[in-house]
Structure formats: structure tokens, C-alpha cells
Amino acid sequence: MAERADAVRNRARILDAAKRVFADPRLPHGPETVARMAGVGVGTLYRHFPNAEALAAAVYEDELARVADAAEELAATLSPPSALRAWMDRFAERMAGKRAMGDALRSVVRGDERIAATRARLADGVRRILDAGAADGSFRRDADADDLIAALLGITIATADDEARAARLMDLLVRGVVAS
Secondary structure, three states, rough: OOOOOOHHHHHHHHHHHHHHHOOOOOOOOOOOOOEEEEEEOHHHHHHHHHHHHHHHHHHHHHHHHHHHHHHHHHHHHOHHHHHHHHHHHHHHHHHOHHHHHHHHHHHHHHOHHHHHHHHHHHHHHHHHHHHHHHHHHEEOOOOHHHHHHHHHHHHHHHHOOOOOHHHHHHHHHHHHHEEE
16 A cells, blocks of 8 residues: 555655754754654654664665766766765765764664665665776776775774865775776
8 A cells, every 4th residue: 555645745754854863963953853854753753763763774875876876877977986975975975974873873774674675776876886897997897886885984984073184095095906
């Protein structure tokens, strides 16, 4: 059975509000804040997301899906090295606001099937860029999408408050996949 239009709108508003709440360290990260910002009651929030982990998983999944979708666009419009670096910037931007989700996010990243599917979609997007670079000779043929994502996650976690350092490390990562 299809969801009612108002339920779909409420879910979208809750996700949008949760993204804004999680991105702002000055705001309390509880369900009341998210519900108030979304313009819904706490009960409506809990009907869509029964706990903090479910809300964190949905936000994370949505963010990763947006990043995954960007890979195809970037691969079609930029050289492989430029596309990879631009994609990495988008990934880092999307992940920057997720640090506030803390324990809830860590618990879902390890075990949620939707997150695993979205992460696979993310790897497919990066693989398109890497394959284009391997085909034109700009990237090493052994560059692995899953390894690149793991390294990028490490960079975003290790450089939480140091954008300049993150940029240097991402440049270094790109140089590591460039063919010699």
C-alpha cells in the first residue's frame, strides 16, 4: 500500500530538519528539537523513526545517496582526476554535519542493511570515476573503490575541525590513485 501524501511530506520534513539539527552543534539533538523544526509532533516523528538510530540511519542513507548520485554527473563532465577530487569534496561536505550524530550513527553504520546497500551504491559511483580514469590512463588500474571510501572516511573522521588538513589529505589520496 502506498504511503499517504502527507506522510511522505512529513517524513521529508523530518529528514530535512534532522540534517539541520545534526549539522548545528549549538542545537540540542533530541527528537523534540527535530520535531519542532520539522513542524510535526514528536509522535509523528516516532511513527516514521522509532528511535534515534533509525533517524540517524535515514539521514545518513539520504546523504550517501546524494553523494553517490553526484559521481555519475561528475564523471560525465570532468576529467577523472578532477571528478574524483570534486566527488571527495562533496563526500566530505555531506559527512561534516554528521559528526553530531555520534553513537547513533556508529551503531547503524555497522549493521543496517539499508546503509550497506547505500554504501555499495556509493562504491559503484566511485568505481565509475575510477574505471574512467583507468580507461584513459590517468588512474592506476588497481585503484579500489571500497579502499578509497574507507580512506576517505578515515580522513573525514581524523580531520573533523581542520578543513585545510582534510583538503591536503584528499589531494594526497587522489595522487595515490593517479597512474605514474
